[in-house]
Amino acid sequence: AQSVTQLGSHVSVSEGALVLLRCNYSSSVPPYLFWYVQYPNQGLQLLLKYTSAATLVKGINGFEAEFKKSETSFHLTKPSAHMSDAAEYFCAVRPRRGYSTLTFGKGTMLLVSP
């Protein structure tokens, strides 16, 4: 079965610093990969998704993620954090073969300090 691991339940950065949120998947066949963001008291919003075109995927709000098959990773990055980026971030996977629902990671809370 597909699974996804997000390293670090909390990540703290200073405003202007690099943001790196880690996501690793377990699958012999690269799945579809998604990053969602959840702001306080809101639903989840898609940041970006990898479907097999470019391995570097650009999303909204300046975020991007790079698919690395050799590392089974899909880490999320942003060059310079803003206070407004403080939220919880979820990585999710779906297998390519057949149709299945998304499997979400446990989430990483991003804290941004001034």
Added chain:
Amino acid sequence: DAGVIQSPRHEVTEMGQEVTLRCKPISGHNSLFWYRQTMMRGLELLIYFNNNVPIDDSGMPEDRFSAKMPNASFSTLKIQPSEPRDSAVYFCASSQRETSGSDTQYFGPGTRLLVL
């Protein structure tokens, strides 16, 4: 588009009462998902419908939970009787299912349920 609409946004009830959560998916979407989010268990899929038919309800906790989708624009999640451990945020999401499986799920704002 208005996005996925959920009601109520907040619900406080007493143990033993019936609770009904409602969802209106995005027009044109053919898949609908109900999730539950808690601090302890994270985000859990409860049930998913495709073309109004329940496809996978393996995540429904027990018989106290039931979900229906009478038409393409409306779904309900019912808890009867409710218990304090059902307190959580319940999300509805919808998508236009693609054969490739790369479709995006769009989430509603959630219903925050507190059972006293």
